[in-house]
Amino acid sequence: MSDLLSRIKAVSREVGFEVIGVTSVEPMLRDLAALSGWCSSGYAADMSYMTRQPELNASPGRLVHWARSIITLGVNYYTAAPEFRHENRYGRVARYAWGLDYHDVVKAKLGELSDRIRSLMDDAGFQARGFVDAVPLLERAAAERAGLGFFGKNTNLLRPSQGSWFFLAELFVNIDLPATGEPRQVSCGTCSRCMPACPTNAFAGPYLLDSRLCISYLTIENKGPIPRELREAIGEWLFGCDVCQEVCPFNRFAEDTNWRHLRAEHGKGQRIDLIELLGISTDARFREWCKGTPLTRPKRRGLLRNAAVAAANIGCEAAVPVLSMLIVDDPEPLIRGHALWALARLELKRASKFADAALRNDNDSFVREEAEAILSGCFARQESKK
Known part of the structure; x- marks a missing residue:
């Protein structure tokens, strides 16, 4: 079986998976x-x-009841941030979402890998099923057990030679493969830079994240x-x-990804024009605007909520007209309310007039x-106080 595992690792790399391990x-x-314990503490928020x-x-x-082994895989998604001339109208996007939706990109490669392994097996009874962050599975725990990395204090899975900029995927197979996990010999040690760096103090302690305070959540x-x-x-x-x-x-060891569809030029990139985004007036237009990218996840109501907050925080005065329009016309209370808050941060006098009108005309609590x-x-x- 060790010879088979070596061949599986080889074809996995040929398909594009840089990191490969096996667990039971x-x-x-x-x-x-x-x-x-994490859930009982309320740290899962409303997930x-x-x-x-x-x-x-x-x-x-x-x-997967028929599975005998799990092939755990890592996909580097790191792309160095391009030089950006700062203008007071752009919101930042997490690096994993710069390109196309990783679920789609990686899932397609899992299908290719399954076919390659089937050809190695020359066995009509071979079964495989792939997953990418979309099923009830502790992916990081499975990956750690397979030796792909160790848990950092920021709760990410870290590889000493690569850092944490990688996606995880799994291929469940109906063959017995030798596990690849080894005792952990690396840790964060005394380093805890991530914890005080968090803008919202979301770490309840080392290795413990309170989602209710996490900006990503x-x-x-x-x-x-x-x-x-x-x-x-x-x-x-x-x-x-x-x-x-x-x-x-x-993460200082990170190198640019070879997966071209995960790069910024294939998606919406690292910065989004907030004025443009706030001007998207329908769900249909929104879906077309962010089609094929992870930005579809919070839907229009969620992303425009975020855009209003970001516009206020960066002092984007050019957003005042579109925020004013959203307060009056948008069908989503979530957007109207955050637009009202944002306008108050930018132009309090104007916002006070809209607030007075909202109390007279808006029935949403x-x-x-x-x-x-x-x-x-x-x-x-x-x-x-400022």
Whole structure:
């Protein structure tokens, strides 16, 4: 079987997977305990898919009942940030979302890898099923057990020679392969740069992330309002956040990806024009604008919510007209409310007039709460402290 594994590793690299390991389908009991504790502490926020059946996430054999082994794979997505002439109208996008949607790109390669392994096996009974971050599976735990890396204090999986800029994927197969995991010999040591660097103080401790405070959660998975007390700390981030990875010393070893469809030129890139985004008035136009990229995840209502917050944080006065229009005309209360908050950060007098009108004409409770906050004078008090 070791000869077969060597050939599988070779064809995996030919397909494009830089990192390959193998683990069993046995339950991940240590990680189940960690997940259960994390969920019971409330750190999963409203991500019900994490809390619904924790034991299923840690039981690969239940996910694919006929599987005997899991081939775990890593895909480097790092691209160096191009030089950017800063203008006061752009929001930042997390590096993983610069190009096309990794789910689609990597899943296609998993299909190719499955076919290549089938040809190696020359066995009509060979079965394989691939996954990319879309099923109840503790992917990082499986990858760690296969020897792909170690858990960092920022909760990312780190490779000493590469850092953390890589996606994970799995190919479940019905053949017994030798496991590749080795005892962990590398750790973060005394380094904890990621924890104080977090703009929203989302780390409850080393290796412990409170999603409720995490910018990536707040701007992507969060379906509701961004808590008012966290909005300013989000800064210019429009979609996701990379701060805890950017400060990690292991990431100084990162090299540009060979997966061209994950590069910025194939997607929306690292910076998004907030004025353009805020001007997208329908769901259909939004889907067309971000088609094939990860930016579809929060939908129009979520991404325009984020855009309003980012525009206010960077002082984008050019956004005042479009924010004013959204407050009056947009059908989504989530967008109206955040646009009202953003306008108050940019032009308090104008926002006060819109807030007064909202209390008279807008029946949504969230929008009314934002209007009341403006008229209560809290924004004026904030300005006086600056």
